[in-house]
Amino acid sequence: MVHWVKAGLISILIALLLLLFAAALLLVGSPTGKDWLIPFRLTRTATLHLKVAPMLAAATSPQGRRLLAGSRWRTRAGTVTLADRDGALVARCAPCEVRIVQLSSEPLRLSAMTLALQRDGNRVSGWVAAANGGAEQRLIFSGALDARALALNWELPRSEIAGVLELLRSAVPEAGRATILGHFSAAGTLSLPSGKWSISPRLEGFEVYGLGTERLRYGAVDFVCRDASGTPQLRHGGDRAPGWLAPDRMGRALPRAVLAAEDGRFYQHPGYDLEELVPLLADAERNGRRGASTLSQQLAKNLYTGADRNGARKLRELLYAVEMERTLGKWRILALYLNTVDWGPGICGAADAARVYFARAPEHLNPVQAAWLGGILRNPQRAYRQEFLTRTPEARRLKWVLAQTPRVSRRHRLGWDAPG
CATH class of the missing domain: 1.10.3810.10 (Biosynthetic peptidoglycan transglycosylase-like)
Incomplete structure (x- = not known):
């Protein structure tokens, strides 16, 4: 992602991909070894490293979902509430502040962000949605989980460009005063915890009015x-x-x-x-x-x-x-x-x-x-x-x-x- 910024790239779609990446990390953390591990601090001097794949397998099992349903977790983004809904573990943060340094030095303020994750064996699927005011955008994804990584294919259905920019109004003030026409769709891949990704976007009828x-x-x-x-x-x-x-x-x-x-x-x-x-x-x-x-x-x-x-x-x-x-x-x-x-x-x-x-x-x-x-x-x-x-x-x-x-x-x- 840093490569994209350093190369001077510009894409209106990358913001939602970053939201998917940030939302996933709310649940799965970051790597510290060959297996995908996250640190869990026991005391000021003692830290336990937990394996992500078994944790996700347990959390998305029927018993795990029932156990976690209704629990609340304080995170840097805000308070995340977990629920068991239609066979998926659902994490919701409302309101939510997502810090994406590649997007802005200031946190992105959202009305809500929701991540739904379900698993069948080593196959995972779900969606991530971001909302601000009356605008909501949703990415759907599916992929495979193993001990070292989560490899996802994702898709953004045809959406209004103005709707995505409404989510980013706190970082893109022009979104609040411009009239923005057009639609886009996109598909790509995302690998966690490495953060490697790809995107194939399509824009239709993109026009802007009102910036002077x-x-x-x-x-x-x-x-x-x-x-x-x-x-x-x-x-x-x-x-x-x-x-x-x-x-x-x-x-x-x-x-x-x-x-x-x-x-x-x-x-x-x-x-x-x-x-x-x-x-x-x-x-x-x-x-x-x-x-x-x-x-x-x-x-x-x-x-x-x-x-x-x-x-x-x-x-x-x-x-x-x-x-x-x-x-x-x-x-x-x-x-x-x-x-x-x-x-x-x-x-x-x-x-x-x-x-x-x-x-x-x-x-x-x-x-x-x-x-x-x-x-x-x-x-x-x-x-x-x-x-x-x-x-x-x-x-x-x-x-x-x-x-x-x-x-x-x-x-x-x-x-x-x-x-x-």
């Missing part, structure tokens, strides 16, 4: 640019600001290189790119060096959500990106991105980047220079220190960006002291 991004169609644009010390500085840009350029005034090389490096399907996707996202979510081998965040999502991060590396920020970013696709269109999104993106310490926008790195205007960059600028957007601060100041560009990344850019001549050079 239409204000960016023309006129002034305020954005943050970090100086050499990392201190954020407010800058004023827009169509009449000095150094502000439309994409067609930047020449051909730089816009094409940026798209090749950051978002090769920019003109095909609706603000998010499931073709890039799904392989990363499934832990497939990454193709090339691009992440799953589109230019539209990156622009939303630059102008609205900030750079906190958690799932809530990624969900907020996604909402803004989808609305901007409708209110601004591709050309305006590309112009805003190229004029505001961070290209190094105190270097924001294409005009700054071309001047500082190559002492020329963006339209006069050659294809190799443009490819280097496009390639460093993943980590421009490091590239400034380790490549520009030392005149040692990373050749492998530069070649990769050039390979992604069609009809680019490789006879050009960076023009620095060292060969480009």
Whole structure:
């Protein structure tokens, strides 16, 4: 899960998967050895490690369910009440606070969360539901339990996207003021206690209204640019600001290189790119060096959500990106991105980047220079220190960006002291 956040992935479905993971851990704990064990503190100095598989087998047996029914357990999420219902052990927490550090530093506040688990031999099945106000979403799962692990297949039936975001309102404030249309469904796997997972999502008719991004169609644009010390500085840009350029005034090389490096399907996707996202979510081998965040999502991060590396920020970013696709269109999104993106310490926008790195205007960059600028957007601060100041560009990344850019001549050079 941490890999998903570090890779910059964004998926509206991951929140429910994390809820399933968190809900399961309320019952089964975490591993400490070859068998799946949980620590049970007897005294301040004595701890007993209990085997999870026999405990779950006992708890989900008819006798165990009857014994546990009506008991209440105090947990970090809240008070959990156990019940025996239709052959399943049911754990319910209402209200509930779930701490999911991958989603937000603040706990997710829910009206209720319920986990139902039943077992037939080593086969387990059940569901987990999260509710907030009038919204409830439910995942169903089935799988196998052995001494070391619980391996599950899970499915989220077709649901309204707005319903899921209602659950996350405490972490995603935009969910309370935007009109969100569309449906999604998903399926995947989850293995406990390792936390390994996969997800295959499907989105239909995803649209967002009410976030006010239409204000960016023309006129002034305020954005943050970090100086050499990392201190954020407010800058004023827009169509009449000095150094502000439309994409067609930047020449051909730089816009094409940026798209090749950051978002090769920019003109095909609706603000998010499931073709890039799904392989990363499934832990497939990454193709090339691009992440799953589109230019539209990156622009939303630059102008609205900030750079906190958690799932809530990624969900907020996604909402803004989808609305901007409708209110601004591709050309305006590309112009805003190229004029505001961070290209190094105190270097924001294409005009700054071309001047500082190559002492020329963006339209006069050659294809190799443009490819280097496009390639460093993943980590421009490091590239400034380790490549520009030392005149040692990373050749492998530069070649990769050039390979992604069609009809680019490789006879050009960076023009620095060292060969480009």
